[in-house]
Amino acid sequence: MTVVIQMLINGILLGSVYALLGVGMSMIFGIVRLTNLAHGEFIIIGAYGSTLLSLALGVDPILTLVITVPVMFIAGVLIQTVLINRVMLQGSEPALLVTFGLSIILKDALLLLFTADARHANVPYSTATIRLPAGLHIAVLDLVVFAISLATILILTLFLRYTYMGRAIRATSDDTAAASLMGVSVRRTYGIAMGIAMATAAVAGLGVGMRWTFYPSSGGDYLLIAFGVVVIGGMGSIPGTLVAGLIFGLAQVIGGANYGMLISYLLLILMLAVRPQGLFSK
Amino acid sequence: MSEPILKVEGLQAKYGDFLAVESATLDVPAGKIVSVIGANGARKSTLMETIAGIHKPSAGKVTFKGEDITGMPAEKLVLRGLSLVPQGSRCFVRMSVEDNLIMGSYPKHARARVKESLDFVYQLFPVLKEKRHQPTSSLSGGQRQMVAIGRALMAWPDLILFDEISLGLAPAIIKDIYARIREINAGGTTVVLVEQDTNRAIRTAEYTHVMLKGRVVLSGRSKELGEEEIKKAYFGL
Amino acid sequence: MKIPVLLDRKKTKAASSGGQVRVLDGVPMLAACVAIAAALYIFGLTGVLSSNIQRYLLKIFLYCTLSSMWNLMSGYTGMTSLGQQTYIGLAGYSLTVMTATYAMSYWVGFLVGAVISTIVSLILAIILFRMRGMYFAVATWVVAEALRTFFTSWKFVKKGAGMTVAARPYPSTSTIYIIALTLCIIALAVVYFLLKSRVGLGLTAMRDDPDAASSVGVDIFKSKLLVYVVSAIFTALAGGIFYLNKGSIYPAGGFGISWTVSMVFIVIIGGIGTMGGPVLGSILYVIFEEQLAKLPGGWTNIVLGLIAILVILFLPDGILGTLQKKLRFEILSQKRFSGE
Structure with missing residues (x-):
């Protein structure tokens, strides 16, 4: 029994990070109708940003978000408005292939810049645990990352629900032409959406860097987890994203180091075959 | 007659190579209700979407409140006071x-x-x-x-274009919505009603334009246009 | 009447270049193709070519086979796959296991690779054909990743460490050159005749206009299945020959996404949806790859990626596609109604 509860706890903690990995991709999928194959590399860029800045400045990695989030937001806006909006004129496939091109460029650029060495964002509490009754325990690090993930998703939800820009983003994802009749510039909204997606990737990168070691080539793994979260959660659905993250987290915890990924992939293929539109989309 | 709030001159719109609106010319006087009627396929909607900035026109000119707005995208026209209620x-x-x-x-x-x-x-x-x-x-x-x-x-908005607002609605509801549109107009907003249901539109509007196959073929004060004349224009007889 | 998405304005414009298109087809073109093929055979058999040149050429043949199949799927039938490495990995491992574990001939290895790929592609088709567009694309990738993960922890194939091909006697480069050339010629012929057939007609119609396709009277599911399975078989054969030439395989290589990177790059720079695009693209790709390898470490994919993005931005029809449109000609046109 204790083992099962411990697994559930670990699964939930892990699931929150997975949800964070997927939330930006889900937004772009739902709003811009684009599969951003570079999302994994965006996350790894965030991880490098936080790790290296915290080393250079000698501060807690969490504080580096003050720099990485705005920088990556601006980068996202630029990538969308300068590059992707232009190719979207030609249809969705060229846009998909452009993000694919971006992904391989970024991966090798990271390799050139930072070598193939494993990296990790160090925090003083990296080995601390909280002991609970009945032999259960929670790693402080996991709990911190859990809190960061949930806070990010909560802020995003509030933003989408209660601000003009958030409503404009939702309206654009429903009906682009009708949104433009309300005075919304679709291209600008796409730019902001990509900026936000990249800002969430910055936070997700911090989480990745704090919990695991990462390499320039790690982007692909996280992209597939993010995609899995999008598929199971349904595009653009935040509650769906949370549940999907949890499902993946549990699959990973149950499968362990050897079979966790395999189980996740099989789950994903099964999901795609049975409900290609996601569990939570209408 | 006062200066029209909206002036459309020889407007042309294409879908790819397909010429949807050949040449549309019409005036909308400020503060009035104007109807644009035509059979299914007369390209009324395409004309409205082109005026409202959802399609780019391939020729012609649109003037709104004295400003040339030809080819301006929808999101900018809303700021200038032109709104479309789409079909x-x-x-x-x-x-x-x-x-x-x-x-x-x-x-x-x-x-x-x-x-x-x-x-x-x-x-x-x-x-x-x-x-x-x-x-x-x-x-x-x-x-x-x-x-x-x-x-x-x-x-x-100063001008609202209603594109087939009564399509698929029960008569009682149409009547109610038309009453509200008259209220809106009484508040000073200029109204363009695009309809297939000609009778109600003509009765409500002071001016009427009739479209046929991508052209405006008849224009005038609703009261001065004869029923026979409208029918001929509507069906292209 | 629906209001089309705002961003789609340009598409309709590009489709309507109109005018007379000269189709390079028929006897002269056939004669030219036969002459080139014959020359390549003679060069290979007589040993005029140095083994280095033979290696370049055989790489071109294999990439040409792979990318023609990818082009058949994506460029003509709208099935953009990011997971064709599934079949390369399966074939590479079939070859290695057959030759190393069971000490059989490499021909048996190719055969087993092709049979396994046929079976796997038939099963996957049932799942994948339920999905569209991006879902299809990423699902194919997930399948390849799942296989990579599985092979990495599968003891029978020595896990992540990989295996060595052990064909006895090991064929010479000239032999592999001839095999690769033969495969490439057959692959191009298959693509050509498939697209000329009713099946191809129906699929091209479906890609351009799903509504019109049903009126052509072709069973879309069967046609897509045929294209998918044929692509899987040829991709597997090319993969098998590639690993026979390379001599060893490991999961991250065989099932790696870089295979798709190459195919996408080749088809995009050559010209998606053109018959000659993959041929031209493969030649350019192998030249680029060889030249870029001389650069100090790690720039290959960065430069290739940049070139691909620039081509998508400024030459959306690829090099050959753009030339064809500008000069109004087409090599071996598959469109029977190109005049319309």
């Missing part, structure tokens, strides 16, 4: 009634007045106030049209 209402189905309405006040000039605007729309359509937290996907066709109208009003 089939096109509500944001995954958003609540109130969020749909608030989207209408997205233009900067309308944001400060959002509370006042909401009160105005709820007074015009009390049923929307009851259902304000429901998603628009749960509304009836008539209620969705009300949301679409209210959403356009939230931007305080």
Whole structure:
């Protein structure tokens, strides 16, 4: 029994990070109708940003978000408005292939810049645990990352629900032409959406860097987890994203180091075959 | 006759190589109700979408409040006071009634007045106030049209184009919506009614334009146009 | 009448270049193709070419086979796959296991690779054909990743460490050159005749206009299945020959996404949806790859990626596609109604 509860706890903690990995991709999928194959590399860029800045400045990695989030937001806006909006004129496939091109460029650029060495964002509490009754325990690090993930998703939800820009983003994802009749510039909204997606990737990168070691080539793994979260959660659905993250987290915890990924992939293929539109989309 | 608020001269619109609107010329006098009628396939909707900036025209000129707005995108025209209520209402189905309405006040000039605007729309359509937290996907066709109208009003436009507002609605609801449109017009907003249902539109509008196969073939004061004349133009006899 | 998405304005414009298109087809073109093929055979058999040149050429043949198949799927039938490495990995491992574990001939290895790929592609088709567009694309990738993960922890194939091909006697480069050339010629012929057939007609119609396709009277599911399975078989054969030439395989290489990177790059720079695009693209790709390998470490994919993005931005029809449109000609046109 204790083992099962411990697994559930670990699964939930892990699931929150997975949800964070997927939330930006889900937004772009739902709003811009684009599969951003570079999302994994965006996350790894965030991880490098936080790790290296915290080393250079000698501060807690969490504080580096003050720099990485705005920088990556601006980068996202630029990538969308300068590059992707232009190719979207030609249809969705060229846009998909452009993000694919971006992904391989970024991966090798990271390799050139930072070598193939494993990296990790160090925090003083990296080995601390909280002991609970009945032999259960929670790693402080996991709990911190859990809190960061949930806070990010909560802020995003509030933003989408209660601000003009958030409503404009939702309206654009429903009906682009009708949104433009309300005075919304679709291209600008796409730019902001990509900026936000990249800002969430910055936070997700911090989480990745704090919990695991990462390499320039790690982007692909996280992209597939993010995609899995999008598929199971349904595009653009935040509650769906949370549940999907949890499902993946549990699959990973149950499968362990050897079979966790395999189980996740099989789950994903099964999901795609049975409900290609996601569990939570209408 | 006063200076028209909207002047359309020789407007042409294409879908790829396909010539949808050949040449449309019409005036809309300020403060009036004007109807544009025509059979199915007369390209009324395409003309409205081109005026409202959803399509780019391939030739011709559109002047709104004395300014040349030819080819200007929809999101800029809303700021200048021109709104379109598109065919089939096109509500944001995954958003609540109130969020749909608030989207209408997205233009900067309308944001400060959002509370006042909401009160105005709820007074015009009390049923929307009851259902304000429901998603628009749960509304009836008539209620969705009300949301679409209210959403356009939230931007305080000077000119509203209504594209086939009565399509698929029960007569009693059409009557009610037309009464509201007259109220809106009485408040000073110029109204263009695009309809297939000619009788009600002509009765409501002071001026009428008849479209046939992508051209405006007949224009005049509704009262001065003979029934026979309109029928001929409408069916291209 | 629906209001089209705002961003789609340009598409309709590009489709309507109109005018007379000269189709390079028929006897002269056939004669030219036969002459080139014959020359390549003679060069290979007589040993005029140095083994280095033979290696370049055989790489071109294999990439040409792979990318023609990818082009058949994506460019003509709208099935953009990011997971064709599934079949390369399966074939590479079939070859290695057959030769190393069971000491059989490499021909048996190819055969087993092709049979396994046929079976796997038939099963996957049932799942994948339920999905569209991006879902299809990423699902194919997920399948390849799942296989990579599985092979990495599968003891029978020595896990992540990989295996060595052990064909006895090991064929010479000239032999592999001839095999690769033969495969490439057959692959191009298959693509050509498939697209000329009713099946191809129906699929091209479906890609351009799903509504019109049903009126052509072709069973879309069967046609897509045929294209998918044929692509899987040829991709597997090319993969098998590639690993026979390379001599060893490991999961991250065989099932790696870089295979798709190459195919996408080749088809995009050559010209998606053109018959000659993959041929031209493969030649350019192998030249680029060889030249870029001389650069100080790690720039290959960065430069290739940049070139691909620039081509998508400024030459959306690829090099050959752009030339064809500008000069109004087409090599071996598959469109029977190109005049319309």
